Amino acid sequence: AGPRPLAGRTALVTSGPTHEPIDPVRYIANRSSGRQGHAIAAALAARGARVTLVTGPTQQPDPPGCAVVQIESAREMLAACEASLPVDVAVFNAAVADWRVAGEADQKMKKDGGGPPTLSLVENPDILATVARAGALRPALVIGFAAETRDVVAYAQAKRARKGCDWIVANDVSPATGTFGGAENTVHLIMGDKVEDWPRMGKDGVAARLADRIAEALAPSAGT
Numbered sequence: 001a002g003p004r005p006l007a008g009r010t011a012l013v014t015s016g017p018t019h020e021p022i023d024p025v026r027y028i029a030n031r032s033s034g035r036q037g038h039a040i041a042a043a044l045a046a047r048g049a050r051v052t053l054v055t056g057p058t059q060q061p062d063p064p065g066c067a068v069v070q071i072e073s074a075r076e077m078l079a080a081c082e083a084s085l086p087v088d089v090a091v092f093n094a095a096v097a098d099w100r101v102a103g104e105a106d107q108k109m110k111k112d113g114g115g116p117p118t119l120s121l122v123e124n125p126d127i128l129a130t131v132a133r134a135g136a137l138r139p140a141l142v143i144g145f146a147a148e149t150r151d152v153v154a155y156a157q158a159k160r161a162r163k164g165c166d167w168i169v170a171n172d173v174s175p176a177t178g179t180f181g182g183a184e185n186t187v188h189l190i191m192g193d194k195v196e197d198w199p200r201m202g203k204d205g206v207a208a209r210l211a212d213r214i215a216e217a218l219a220p221s222a223g224t
């Protein structure tokens, strides 16, 4: 396939956390570093794909050769992802907040002596599930991530079916592994009934191997 097996292909990658506003100065977020998602975007671009990276706030430099769209909230991430379609492959690595605050305050909330406010939460859109069910705009290959702390492969298989994606990269994020925010990852690539258990490796290694698998799957000779 040569060194640029994804030349002429387009890709969408999501990365990082989302920030869900409480008021103009406060938000709810999570500890995602964006390392894995940014590395995947870079690996796809290095193989010749035209990559749109939709990312929440991270400390990561923009990966070379990618169009980077910076967003904050899950709803902004969904809009940016939908705007990037159609693409050949979409990889959803972002740690999207499950909930956002209902009725974000448009002024900073004050300590007015009345005690702490009660925040009520509403569910965010599931970006992966939405794109996986986008009808004619559905990418040929839709890949999700599953972070689990036990029964990693079984839970990830169920998630694959529920979300309607083709592959799931399942990673073990039990605290002992140091995966969240760390430089390494232990993953299982779930492609339907086929499961590959990858050795523990750097997030760049995971990105390179995943990009190679994607190139194989999209290659005309790979069949269906």
Ligand code: C5P
Binding pocket: 014, 074, 092, 093, 094, 095, 096, 097, 098, 124, 125, 126, 127, 128, 129, 143, 144, 145, 146, 147, 159
């Ligand atoms: O349901 P859960 O958050 O465990 O699913 C993880 C997968 O779904 C990841 O690929 C993540 O990027 C994606 N996801 C999403 N939108 C959400 C929640 C998760 O795209 N609102």
